[in-house]
Amino acid sequence: MALQELTYQDVAEHNTKKDLYVVIHDKIYDITNFVDEHPGGEEVLLDVAGQDSTEAFEDVGHSDEAREALEPLLVGTLKRNPGDPKPKTPLPGAVSPAANNSSAGLGVGLYAVVLLGGLVAFGAYQYLQQQQSQQA
């Protein structure tokens, strides 16, 4: 079956046990027939029915097997509209370029702040040393 492009609103309509879609890493899965098989129980899946469950899925630390179990359930990809929630936490080294950029941006930003703080402290230390040696 060809993959559909669905919006959040479309996915949100599939939020019952008999018709259950979830979004994981911007891909849409029809997990209706998987709910009863889920080793983690149906409750957690019903909690995220029709929603982005990337975070919930990744927080559990699902195995490669679990990821493989997703493949046959794929029905489409997510089409983000302006104002939709941002992508959830990406996989380490994830394929989604948008998600990757945002996390890389934060990482680099954080390094920059730490580095800058270090430089300022070092500069101040040097300055004080110089002042002291001039006084002596």
Ligand code: HEM
């Ligand atoms: C929608 C696609 C999902 C699939 C295909 C899936 C698949 C699996 C599989 C195969 C396992 C067995 C352990 C493993 O191989 O990692 C598992 C365990 C588990 N899953 Fe999921 N899962 C999905 C979504 C979720 C979500 C959204 C949650 C939300 C919290 C969740 C919570 C859990 C928990 C708590 C376990 C551990 C159960 C235990 O060890 O007692 N799963 N899942």
